[in-house]
Amino acid sequence: MLIEIDQKSGFCFGVVNAIGKAEETLITEKVLYSLGQIVHNEQEVDRLQKLGLQTITHEKFFTLNDCKVLIRAHGEPPSTYEYARKNNITLIDATCPVVLKLQQRVKTAAEKMKAENGQLVIFGHQGHAEVSGLAGQTDNEVIILDDPNDYTKTDPTRPIIVFSQTTKSVNDFNELTQNIRKYDQSGRVEAHDTICRQVSNRVPHLEEFAVRFDLIIFVGGRQSSNAQVLFDVCKKKNDRTYFISSPEEIEPKWFEGIETVGICGATSTPQWLMEKAAECIRDF
Numbered sequence: 582m583l584i585e586i587d588q589k590s591g592f593c594f595g596v597v598n599a600i601g602k603a604e605e606t607l608i609t610e611k612v613l614y615s616l617g618q619i620v621h622n623e624q625e626v627d628r629l630q631k632l633g634l635q636t637i638t639h640e641k642f643f644t645l646n647d648c649k650v651l652i653r654a655h656g657e658p659p660s661t662y663e664y665a666r667k668n669n670i671t672l673i674d675a676t677c678p679v680v681l682k683l684q685q686r687v688k689t690a691a692e693k694m695k696a697e698n699g700q701l702v703i704f705g706h707q708g709h710a711e712v713s714g715l716a717g718q719t720d721n722e723v724i725i726l727d728d729p730n731d732y733t734k735t736d737p738t739r740p741i742i743v744f745s746q747t748t749k750s751v752n753d754f755n756e757l758t759q760n761i762r763k764y765d766q767s768g769r770v771e772a773h774d775t776i777c778r779q780v781s782n783r784v785p786h787l788e789e790f791a792v793r794f795d796l797i798i799f800v801g802g803r804q805s806s807n808a809q810v811l812f813d814v815c816k817k818k819n820d821r822t823y824f825i826s827s828p829e830e831i832e833p834k835w836f837e838g839i840e841t842v843g844i845c846g847a848t849s850t851p852q853w854l855m856e857k858a859a860e861c862i863r864d865f
Contacts, residue, residue, distance in 0.1 A: 583841045584862055586855050587790050593779040593848035595654035595677030596620050600629070602675045603651055607633045613673070614650045616642050616657065617710050620849045621805035624827055628851075645670060655710035656680040658717020679747055680711055683775050684718050690742045690771075691719035699769070700739050702726055704757050705746030706806055712746050729756035732764050740769035747777040748807040748848075751784070780807055780848055784814050787845060791818035794843035796835065798862070799824050800855050801847040808847035815845065827854075828861035836865060 592600070599619055606613050614637045618626050626636065634651070642650065642661070646668040652661070654677040665672050676684075687701070694701045702724045705712040716723050724734060735741055743761060745754045751774070758772040791797050797819050801808025803826050816822040821839075825831055836842070842862060844855050 582836065582839065582862070584859050585794070585841075585843055586852075586859055587787070587843065587845035589783065589786055589790075590845040590847070590855065591850055591852045592620075593677075593777070595675075595679065595779075596849055598677070599651070599654045599675035600625070602673050603629060603634050604632065606649065606651070606673055610649060612648075614642070614645070614648060615653060616650055616661070617653055617655070618804070619651065619653045620802070621808070622802035622826075622847075622849045622851065622854070624854050625849075625851045649673060652676055653710070654680065656684055656714035658714050660717060676714075677747075677777075679777050679779075680714070683744065683747065684715060686773070686775070687715050687723075687744055688718035690744070691722065694740065694742055695722070697740055700724055700735055700741045702735060702741060702743045702761070703746065704743065704749055704754050709746065709806060711748070715744070715746070726757065729753050729760055732757060732760040735761060735764070737764050737766040740767050741765065742771040742773070744773050744775045746806075747775060748780050748810065749776055750810055751776050751781045780810075783811060783848075787811055787814050788818050790843055790845060791815040791822065794819070794841045795821065795839045796842050797822040798831065798842060798844045798858055799846060800826070800844065800850050800858055802826060802849055805847050805849045807849060811845075811847050825858065828858045831858065831861050833865045836862065 612633050614635050618636055649671045651673045656676040691701050703715055704726050707725050762770050797815050799812045799815055812824050844858055846855050
């Protein structure tokens with residue numbers, strides 16, 4: 582059986598940077614807190630936990646003082662930084678540069694829309710860490726839409742500026758903005774495609790990758806929105822695409838009559854985990 586691991590899958594720059602900062606800090610620190618999962622991959626979180634990285638909730642964070650806390654690639658709202666300053670918390674800030682730039686743009690747009698009685702829309706998952714960080718730039722005066730058909734939640738008579746969570750689908754974003762423009766009566770709609778190309782550029786590549794094999798194993802975290810998007814891309818091109826979060830989930834019966842297998846993953850999937858999946862299949 583031929584097994585090939587997609588060399589373009591795996592961690593994006595933002596995740597590599599965050600994990601690198603965590604590992605570097607843990608060389609001299611016995612414990613480092615991570616505000617939320619450093620990456621939406623359970624296997625990688627377990628690996629880092631053994632090095633001393635402890636995942637905490639926001640509720641826990643707002644009880645801490647005199648410690649070090651990692652801000653993951655998703656970013657955080659201003660309230661997190663304010664609390665850290667007041668409570669002697671050293672922040673190891675690993676906010677992805679793409680997300681950081683988007684936060685600044687959202688803050689500027691929010692001020693503009695407030696002055697013009699307009700609306701600010703973020704196309705993203707309600708409750709997602711990145712979206713919460715973006716909403717915080719606006720004092721949470723923002724409309725969050727998760728689906729292209731949610732456009733009716735906007736006021737068609739008022740000006741509107743639209744941004745996107747960096748890991749959303751480009752096609753879905755374009756559909757949403759088209760719907761908003763048709764619905765709009767103000768004649769003032771600004772749409773800014775702020776989707777990270779490290780994610781979106783993987784779509785055409787994975788479409789080509791998925792059709793080259795009899796079967797696809799997609800490795801990703803259950804909580805990763807990026808993993809779900811890219812898995813769906815593969816599934817549409819190859820019906821024999823299976824989502825796993827760990828090699829233990831692989832079933833031997835999947836490979837009956839199969840000659841070629843492709844293994845790929847999300848921007849939050851470590852290379853070592855895809856390699857472990859390949860080893861597991863070879864052992865069948």
